[in-house]
Amino acid sequence: MEAFLSGVDQLFNLPTLLTMLVGVIAGVIAAAIPGFTITMAIVLTLPLTFTMPPLQGVATMLAVYIGGYTGGMISAALLGIPGTPSAVATTFDAFPMARKGEPGRALALGVWASFFGTLISSIVLIIAAPPLAMIAVKLGAWEYFSLVIFALTIVASLVGSSMIRGLMAGTLGLLIATIGADPLMGVTRFTFDIPVLSAGIPFLVVLIGIFAVSQLLQEVENPEQIKQGKALISSNIDFHPLAVLREVVMQPINLLRSSLVGVFIGAVPGAGGSIANLLAYDQAKKGSRTPEAFGEGCSEGVVASESGNSATSGGGLIPLIALGIPGSAVDAVLMASLMVHGIGIGPRLILDHADTVYGMFMAMFLASAMMLVVCLLSMRLFLKVTNVPKSIIVPVVLTCCVVGAFTLNNRVTDIYLLLGIGIFGYVLTKLDYPLAPLVLGVILGPIAETNLRRALMTNEDWTLFFTRPVSLMLLVLAGVSIIMAIRYRIKHQRRTTALE
């Protein structure tokens, strides 16, 4: 109790509250700009926290983290371009909703879902950190590979009009991920001594190129609209957060299920928000009474994606606090900030620095409340973006994409890749290929390959994938997921035929 009060005391002072507020605002803005990621915002914040007391520094970074998860949704909803990898699934329904004239509703749904997702994950973090962390780190290469297979079955939900084109896009993503150095032996593959390819194709460059460049080129296809000075979304600014709150609260199962998916994926080292949002979306679609409404501006889709990705913030802290293992790049930076202040990370963290840990728990709640207030107050401002003519938005966002792609690794070759992937993405869009499976393939490819090879390196017996209980459970879930997707497709086709 003493440690808890000490943590609260350290947190609730003016300088900490102010830096947290600035952190939330910075996180929201940084993640809202296509090409800028939460990791980038956190890394840029790190040096600024060196002069702060330990808890203030970590709380500020947590504020950036939580603000960032919500900010990524803004460009996903208003521009159709995910601001961060964790907002890919948000584009599926939030953007169509905005296009139908409800950008305010799309943003409000995302804000509330993010808030509840963070809240649920913080509660799980406090209650179940040690046992969940033990489960997460006990997963071996077999379980990781099976988890990836389960995650890959999401492709079936994202394929759009043609199953075969969706599968092709997903597999193409897996291939793109193999370009560059082999993850285990370091041998370069498919680079053909071309300098641009020597470092591989970074996942974020693929994300920016595929979504941003192709989406923006589609925006300027109609010369008549451009001539009239049309904005991206032609509608009045309408933002009623309290009415939308009711809509979100009326989906308790969707909210809870998506948040728990986020917590679990966040707790598994190496996974993270970029997988959680897609997995939560997929589960929501499968569990929905109206799966056909997904992709057309369905509120369940926005709630699932946003609560799922925001819940990974608490999930990622579980192995960090309980075992000293960072779950993602962002958690690794958080860990670095604690170490800079001389706080040893490991299983003894909660015993030796209980006040700091309790302070971090409280900071999660506080940051999510601040995020809610900041977003509710500033969303009208963000909504004004929808009134800016395309002639300004398109070149400005393209420039942001170049800056974002360059600053990822400080490599000019990455912007050449951005151009190439952007053109390829545009061609794929024109031929009705879904882009989300491709991005999913690029995310999951390296995890799948590394763990498949590592598992067989440890033991050549492939039956272990089916005899280890957790691995078997995940493979069964993958099977069920595929069967459900096929069942839905057949049903949907029958209904379409009957209507025709």
Next chain:
Amino acid sequence: MNDATRQARSPSDRARQEETRAKAMGHIVLNVTLAVLFIFLFLRAGSLPSSMWEPLGSGSFPRMVLAALVVFNGLIIATEVRHFIAMPALPAKALTGWCYQHRLAFGVLGLFTLFILAVPILGFRWSSLPFLIACQFLLGARHFRGILIAIAVALVMSFGIEALFRDVFTISLPRGLWN
């Protein structure tokens, strides 16, 4: 005149048929090219070194992926050839018309390509400034007020962004050959 042409009574039906045929042609060109590339990569992956420490080696996973891609490409080509044959031939100037309709997208893409190619030579500031002005001009900033806004936006997004990254985030954006 084939069956499909005879059945297409309304202009919208005809337009849909033309679109299906054009897309089928696009698929065939893309997927044949990709299939050839994937077969080449599949053969190439066979020569990647294996390891005595692991049964799979660095070429196995890419080969599995490439084999699947070749199969998917084959299936898409087979489907699209059927669509291509079933639909009536495209009018003579269909491709020109499509390119003209997409002229702004191609214009923006051309400017974006020039911008990216100019970054290592001129630096971020001096390559983004003309790109931003030219792109806004292309997309409709033609009157005095529009041009003034375009210049202001371009200055903020080129010189402003460069200064922000240099002075606040201590990240140096490309400076070009002469800086």
